[in-house]
Amino acid sequence: MNWSFSGRKGAKPPSASTAARPNAATSGAPTDAALPNRAAKDPIPTVANNRAPNKLPTVFSGPAFTPAQQAMTKHKPARTRTIFTLDAVRRAWLAIKQAGGGAGVDGETLAQFGAALEINLGELYQALASGGYRPKPVRQVLVPKEQGGLRPLALWALRDRIAQRTVYELLLPQFEPIFLPCSFGFRPERRVEDAVQQVVRHRNTNLRWVVDADIQRCFDEIDSDRLLHLLRARVREPLLLRYVAAWLHADILNSADGMPRKAGASQGNVLSPLLANLYLHEFDQALTRQNLALVRYADDFVICCRRKEEAQRAQDQVVQALAGLKLKVHPNKNQIVHFDQGFAWLGYFFIRNECYRV
Secondary structure, three states: OOOOOOOOOOOOOOOHHHOOOOOOOOOOOOOOOOOOOOOOOOOOOOOOOOOOOOOOOOEEOOOOOOHHHHHHOOOOOOOOEEOOOHHHHHHHHHHHHHHOOOOOOOOOOHHHHHHOHHHHHHHHHHHHHHOOOOOOOEEEEEEEOOOOOEEEEEEOOHHHHHHHHHHHHHHHHHHHHHOOOOEOOOOOOOOHHHHHHHHHHHHHOOOOEEEEEEEOOHHHHOOHHHHHHHHHOOOOOHHHHHHHHHHHOOEEOOOOOOOOEEOOOOOOOOOHHHHHHHHOHHHHHHHHOOOOEEEEEOOEEEEEEOOHHHHHHHHHHHHHHHHOOOOOEEEEEEEEEEOOOOEEEOOEEEEOOEEEEO
16 A cells, blocks of 8 residues: 655655645543544544444442432332443543543532542432433633634533543444444544545545545534434433433533523534534435445545546535535535645645655
């Protein structure tokens, strides 16, 4: 396979004018949901067993409610079956701690949570397992984009991020097996370099005309009701559905335009990459059914074609597929280009039969 990095002896990197377009990320802040530089390895750890069970695990964990607790729930039977475990919440805490990130609206920091770790983990576990968990409102900040402008970023409270990570680990095995091979972004055992190699393989089969495009405001424009419908099709556990719905409908305290806003699947939510892949799964299906050579990394994708006319038809099919999801192609990031002309994608520059990391 003839592709090389910029560090190769004798290779000349492209000029500044051909630098890669900015990453389409779920977060610009150092939270667990943040998307890294796309030339780097995906931040989501690989699960130990990628062969997911057909059903979510039902775990018997923790003591039954006390009589007083049962009285508080209007004498309903004690809930002794739960999909949540204290160990799972602890693993989620470690992932969030490693990722870093600041405090949300409640001001609680990583250091403060860790100072009474066992108590705090126990409280969060009990809230999740009992159904008593409720997310806090979300604070929004504006972070600079690489090529100018500002991007809104949702800052969740620390306990909400831990809860989101816990739910992420339960949802991932339900959806990872259904995602198509053309999808590479933020999936176990799949990296930016894997997506780049797939593009090179398409090029080497003489698919040298490329549709290079982004989805405009993908995470912000995901329809929450449609997303929840897709979740319900495979997830039967009411608590998981309730918590995801609560995060999607959480209030933003200080939206950029001053209008009342909901968080949705916006950048900053630990679940955002998984939810975006689920939402865009229908997009992947629509294009691959047309035998198009799609390679998608989150909201950034290319389609490799044999002829320019095929690439033009593919552009039209992209518009139609996205319209069905209430999404649009970014007007300034949608081009048809030949490998001989060169183009930048995911931190790499493709030119003729070469590929350089930039």
